[in-house]
Amino acid sequence: MDSIVTTEDTIAAIASAISIGKGGVAIIRVSGKDAINSCKKIVQTKSKYAWKSHRVFRGFIQENKQNKFIDEVLILVMKSPNSFTGEDVVELHCHGGIIIVNKVLKILLSSNSRVRLANPGEFSQRAFLNGKIDLTQAESINQLINASNTRSAELAFSGVQGEIKKKIDDIKNDLINQLCEIEARVDFEEEFTDFDYTKYLKNIKKVKEKIELLIENAKRNSYIHNGISIALIGKTNVGKSSLLNLLAKKEKAIVTNIPGTTRDVIEVNLTINDIPMKIIDTAGIRETHEQIESIGIKKSFGKIKESDFIIYIYSLEEGFNEEDKKIIQEIPKEKLITILGNKKDLIDCKNINSNELKNTILMSIRNNDGERLLIDTIIKKCGLKQVENINIFLNERHLANLSACLSNLNDTDEIIKNKLPFDLLSIELRDGIQNLSKITGQELTEELLDNIFSKFCIGK
Ligand SMILES: Nc1nc2c(ncn2[C@@H]2O[C@H](COP(=O)(O)OP(=O)(O)OP(=O)(O)O)[C@@H](O)[C@H]2O)c(=O)[nH]1
Ligand SMILES: [Mg+2]
The missing domain is CATH 1.20.120.430 (tRNA modification GTPase MnmE domain 2)
Structure with missing residues (x-):
């Protein structure tokens, strides 16, 4: 540690999660040259470890000497330079209700004119300015706090x-x-x-x-951080909802042999190779005058635009025809994971036109035949194999x-x-x-x- 930047202000804030409002313990963090003195003013203690660095001791919070105690707390003092910020730091571990922790913070701020509420990120900023961490470490701390899944947290922690x-x-x-x-x-x-x-x-x-x-x-x-969205697109009755259910391992969408069963978008979240995925089932695309179905179909086209990737499904029984060609033109090439020919169980594969097989996976979704190949294709096409090597x-x-x-x-x-x-x-x-x-x-x-x-x- 070369030198500690001594900023005039001592700062304080609730350092534990406060949005939920309740918890066993809530922590107020105080940092700066008045951290110890300001806490001494509001803490009563008889502990022999009181105010010693890197020792935890018990105390009671009191608004002023005449008033009764309002909370019993554990106190941790970390003297400069051996603290997160490099300054003197005191942590007050209060009981975790939002009312009590706010009250203790208020008492601390009101009884010490040299202590003020910290700005967002100010503790980390001081740690950075004092050379305790570099900027990428500070940013990674923020990333870790905001991580949306375990893989993302793992990467942030490595930062x-x-x-x-x-x-x-x-x-x-x-x-x-x-x-x-x-x-x-x-x-x-x-x-x-x-x-x-x-x-x-x-x-x-x-x-x-x-x-x-x-x-x-x-x-x-x-x-890794935001996940991938994959829309299932195709004409009616080709097996989109059946595929959603297969991947989700649950009956999430209604499946019937009536064309136009799915009217609205259905989304399911799952993970493949540790990557969060949103699989989106859509209304089958066809000419229709039916009002509700038309709205659903409009949404299907919207999902082509919004989703990161698309699986285009058609029925092998019907064959890949002009309507399929028309719809697939709407899908940007780089988004298309694969064309999926479904209902393989109903046909003799030998009779399929070899042109039709280009970039196509044949599956029987009903018989769960071909799921592994599909998942491997998703991993490959979305570049998830390489994600494993990212640290x-x-x-x-x-x-x-x-x-x-x-x-x-x-x-x-x-x-x-x-x-x-x-x-x-x-x-x-x-x-x-x-x-x-x-x-x-x-x-x-x-x-x-x-x-x-x-x-x-x-x-x-
Ligand atoms: N034989 C056979 N039938 C299947 C297969 N996959 C789905 N089906 C049947 O095809 C029919 C339509 O399936 P869905 O999953 O509802 O099709 P969809 O594409 O979601 O249809 P819409 O919601 O109308 O657009 C149902 O009767 C399914 O049981 C399959 O691999 N083989
Ligand atoms: Mg459906």
Whole structure:
């Protein structure tokens, strides 16, 4: 720890989850140079561990010396620099009702003019400013708190442990090594001719591959965090609702042999390969004058637009005909996971036209024949196989800086190709390194920092 930034204000906030309103324990966190003194004013204790660092002791909260106690609390003191923020920190572990915890916070704030309510993310911001964590760790803490599923939490925690910084620093070190080689020659101009351009380009290519891999993986980050939506589209009576039920392992949608059974959109959430999925059953598409069905069909077309991916289903008994061709034209190619020929049990597969089989999976949904193949196709087409290898979560800010660095490196290629002045190489590389430094927070303006931390919750 080099130095602790001493901010004037001492800040306080409820650090535990308060939205539910009830819990066994609620924690008020206080940080700053008046943290200990301000809490001493409202806590009565006889404990021999009182106010010692990294000790938990028991106390009672009192509005002022004349009043009766309002809560019995456990108190944890963490003296600077050995705390989350790097400042003196006190945690008051109160009973977990929203009324009582708010009351204790109010008493703390009103009896100490130098303590104020923390802004969103202000504890983390102080931890960052005091060098306790880098910016990617701070962002990962926020990501962890907001994680919507276990995989997303796992990735966020790896960021909390510094995995993003590790990867960025590794790339940065590669570039610093290249820069050293170049700067040595800029200083001793006569050695220009010695510079091994081929070796340089080879090394930079490797760095670019590392960055490209991170960017490519990051595209799939959003799947892990937000999940994937897959719409089941097709004409009536082809087996869309039957497929929904098969994947959900439950009778979620009504299945009958009457065309036009499904009128409204039915959505089911499930996980495949640890990725949250929303499977969307839609009304079968056909010409109809029936009002309710028409609305349903309109919604089906809406789902083609809204969903990340689509499975197009047709009946092998009927064959893939002109109507299917017309509907499938509405589906963007990159969204189509597969065409699924259903009711395989009703036909002799040998008679199927080989053109019809292109990009098609044959299934009998009723007999549960072909589900594994379908799931493997979903995993492959949605790029979920690669998701298994992802171990960090990169946000938009990280990606923008990585792309900027990549473009600096592409520019160095151009400089060499066009035999531009040698020192331009060093300028571009420096820029590239600076863009990487922005990710971990070494090159950030105060305004940008405020913007990042304001997205955090209060108490973090
Ligand atoms: N033989 C056979 N029948 C099937 C198969 N899959 C579904 N069916 C039957 O086909 C009929 C229609 O199935 P649904 O799942 O309701 O079809 P849908 O595409 O949802 O139909 P709409 O809601 O009307 O658009 C039902 O009688 C199902 O039992 C299959 O693999 N083989
Ligand atoms: Mg249906």
